[in-house]
Amino acid sequence: MDIQTEKIEISTEFIKLDQLLKFSGAAEIGSEAKAMILDGIVDVNGECCTMRGKKIRSGDIVEIHADDIILRLEVSGK
Secondary structure, three states: OEEEEEEEEEOOOEEEHHHHHHHHOOOOOHHHHHHHHHOOOEEEOOEEOOOOOOEEEOOOEEEEEOOOEEEEEEEEEO
8 A cells, every 4th residue: 555645734723624635636626525534534643534524733644545545644834
C-alpha cells in the first residue's frame, strides 16, 4: 500500500471534514466528499470518522483509504 502525503494549510481555526476533502482536491464536489466519509474510508487521527461536519484543526491528520493508496492530509495553520 502506497502512502501519499500532502500538507494542507488552513487560515482559520478549523475546517469541516467534508470541506477539507474538497479544499485538498481529494473530492471534486460535496456529494463525493459526503460519500467518501459515509463509506468509512476516511480516518481522522487514526480513527474512522463518519461525521462530515467534524472539525479538523491544525495538527490533525486525515487519511483517505482508496484502492491501492492512502492519501494522508497533514493540516497546519492557526
